[in-house]
Amino acid sequence: xxxxxxxxxxxxxxxxxxxxxxxxxxxxxxxxGGAFKATKNxxxxxxxxxxxxxxxxxxxxxxxxxxxxxxxxxxxEMQFADFSTCGLNQIVNHAATLYYRTGVxxxxxxxxxxxxxxxxxxxxxxxxxxxYAHYPGxxxxxxxxxxxxYTMLFDAVALDDxxxxxxxxxxxxxxxxxxxxxxxLPIGKARLARTGRDATIVTHGAMLHESLAAxxxxxxxxxxxxxxxxxxxxxxxxxxxxxxxxxxxRLLCVSEEWPWGGxxxxxxxxxxxxxxxxxxxxxxxxxxxxxPVPYHPDLWSVHRPTASTIAAAARRLLLS
Amino acid sequence: MPKTSAAVTxxxxxxxYRIMLLSRVLEEKLASLYxxxxxxxxxxxxxxxxxLSVSVGIHLHRGDIFAPLIxxxxxxxxxxxxxxDTLRTYLGSQLGSMRGRDGNIHRGRPRDGYYAMISHLGxxxxxxxxxxxxxxxxxxRGVVGATCIGDGGTSTGAFHEGLNAAAVEKLPLxxxxxxxxxxxxxxxxxxxACADLLxxxxxxxxxxxxxxxxxxxxxxxxLRRAVQNARGGGGPQLVVADLLRLVxxxxxxDGQYVDPKLKASPLGGDCLVIAEHHILEQKxxxxxxxxxxxxxxxxxxNSTADRVRREPPPDPEEDDWAALSCPEYREQYxxx
Numbered sequence: 026x027x028x029x030x031x032x033x034x035x036x037x038x039x040x041x042x043x044x045x046x047x048x049x050x051x052x053x054x055x056x057x058g059g060a061f062k063a064t065k066n067x068x069x070x071x072x073x074x075x076x077x078x079x080x081x082x083x084x085x086x087x088x089x090x091x092x093x094x095x096x097x098x099x100x101x102e103m104q105f106a107d108f109s110t111c112g113l114n115q116i117v118n119h120a121a122t123l124y125y126r127t128g129v130x131x132x133x134x135x136x137x138x139x140x141x142x143x144x145x146x147x148x149x150x151x152x153x154x155x156x157y158a159h160y161p162g163x164x165x166x167x168x169x170x171x172x173x174x175y176t177m178l179f180d181a182v183a184l185d186d187x188x189x190x191x192x193x194x195x196x197x198x199x200x201x202x203x204x205x206x207x208x209x210l211p212i213g214k215a216r217l218a219r220t221g222r223d224a225t226i227v228t229h230g231a232m233l234h235e236s237l238a239a240x241x242x243x244x245x246x247x248x249x250x251x252x253x254x255x256x257x258x259x260x261x262x263x264x265x266x267x268x269x270x271x272x273x274x275r276l277l278c279v280s281e282e283w284p285w286g287g288x289x290x291x292x293x294x295x296x297x298x299x300x301x302x303x304x305x306x307x308x309x310x311x312x313x314x315x316x317p318v319p320y321h322p323d324l325w326s327v328h329r330p331t332a333s334t335i336a337a338a339a340r341r342l343l344l345s
Numbered sequence: 346m347p348k349t350s351a352a353v354t355x356x357x358x359x360x361x362y363r364i365m366l367l368s369r370v371l372e373e374k375l376a377s378l379y380x381x382x383x384x385x386x387x388x389x390x391x392x393x394x395x396x397l398s399v400s401v402g403i404h405l406h407r408g409d410i411f412a413p414l415i416x417x418x419x420x421x422x423x424x425x426x427x428x429x430d431t432l433r434t435y436l437g438s439q440l441g442s443m444r445g446r447d448g449n450i451h452r453g454r455p456r457d458g459y460y461a462m463i464s465h466l467g468x469x470x471x472x473x474x475x476x477x478x479x480x481x482x483x484x485x486r487g488v489v490g491a492t493c494i495g496d497g498g499t500s501t502g503a504f505h506e507g508l509n510a511a512a513v514e515k516l517p518l519x520x521x522x523x524x525x526x527x528x529x530x531x532x533x534x535x536x537x538a539c540a541d542l543l544x545x546x547x548x549x550x551x552x553x554x555x556x557x558x559x560x561x562x563x564x565x566x567x568l569r570r571a572v573q574n575a576r577g578g579g580g581p582q583l584v585v586a587d588l589l590r591l592v593x594x595x596x597x598x599d600g601q602y603v604d605p606k607l608k609a610s611p612l613g614g615d616c617l618v619i620a621e622h623h624i625l626e627q628k629x630x631x632x633x634x635x636x637x638x639x640x641x642x643x644x645x646x647n648s649t650a651d652r653v654r655r656e657p658p659p660d661p662e663e664d665d666w667a668a669l670s671c672p673e674y675r676e677q678y679x680x681x
Contacts, residue, residue, distance in 0.1 A: 079513055081506035084471040091475025094455045114465050126447045129455040130670040161668035186669045213674055260674050
């Protein structure tokens, strides 16, 4: 069985094997194989292509940008998504503006081990996708399955634009697949993870699996939920969302991010503006609580949305 | 450092001086266009820093990498930038390299090794380092990258991270600090506490060089040595040149805060005037010949400005408003 984490390692292995422009750069990623082992053995297999970086997120991304200008395809690993704020300037002001300003694309992939795990606490748990999606010039992807972790990372490397690859740590070892596909939906297309007639849940990342569990719970009560897995939050596949809402008339947005200005607010804004007439009732959303991510597992498990809080919200939506 | 590099010749000096003169005349034109309201946004001049800046650009080859900063008009021209593209970018011509999407000193042609600075100081150090790292991975040898910064920029995290990472990778990088005594209005006494910015070189494990920024010969010799060291495998080189910014931060700023004692000190000397006197004293040119040089560049600058002023501005209807290069995302992005 192949885990989500191993799929990420295998996608990088495939990228290194098939594209001589690819190299890996990040903290502890060479002989140590990375904090999560997402690059295990790759430095041995590809000598001179996998490099340990200094503890300098700004310089890591800045170096990747320069290398991309010179025609390379760097994949950089942030040890945790949270630390990418130390490289924020290079990502949002340099990588993201380069093509618009100069006409020269910036094909870098920044891997962000994202989201909460039990005991992670305020600085090892964050979901940064909305922050990066806010800036023009970045592609922001949030694979929720083993298959997507593999194909989307490989596709991200092939893209000429900077990609923020939000891989979810909670899924690293939880999710397993029998085999990996060669192709998948392109980046920018959402996927119907479950079909149903009564309400639409739009979600991404680890929350896909909480939402699927909630849908199973609701199915026992006679409600059929449709679930849209966004896969990429920017570009956002508004067409697939609107088509689903047209079928169900009800919308629940679920995200592990904080509520303010996030993916759920963006989705609801778009559906309200472009598909208000499709809605039978006011849309709803479930987000993490608007506090830093707490350390203690008992606090953390309440801070984030779970199958039961999603199911409770879905019931309210369905009965309203 | 042993002075092993080839001596700076009369021809080198004259060539550098004439680029400085072109840069000065071009910048005087930019200031005048700004005062006439023809340039939107800011104008940032390198008056007093031309000797240092030209010495960086003139020692780089085609195929090297250069990321200049805001007071590097002379270095830009020496590296191959043109009066035409400078004016186009400042005046917002659609035909300029930045097509009106970015302006003034934020210009470059990254594919030609001429990186376009962002305003965030220090950011270009890792970018040039990454370019050099890529060249190394591609098996290219003998490439040098150079980037410029000021005294204020040395206080940024990006400066520290970038120079440290370049040192760890032993990249052929030259970082040039124009120690012009002020970061906008902030004097060096409020900027750093070490005795000399050159002290930082030892901390990063890189070779340090000191230059008199008002003296063209010293700048040329120092940069020649630093660039040759880097090209020869000597790792990153840190050049610190002391001088005084002879203008405000931008043309909107009269720089009234500059200490008069500094202006009267040797630091306050105008490198262009000093170099001109040197040329005349050495009888490398007569006053008449010098006057011809000035008239030639004035003619070039004025005629180019007249031409650019007739060029079309960017057309908002024609801009594709696409921040991503991938065509398949443009439609989705446009509605984003």
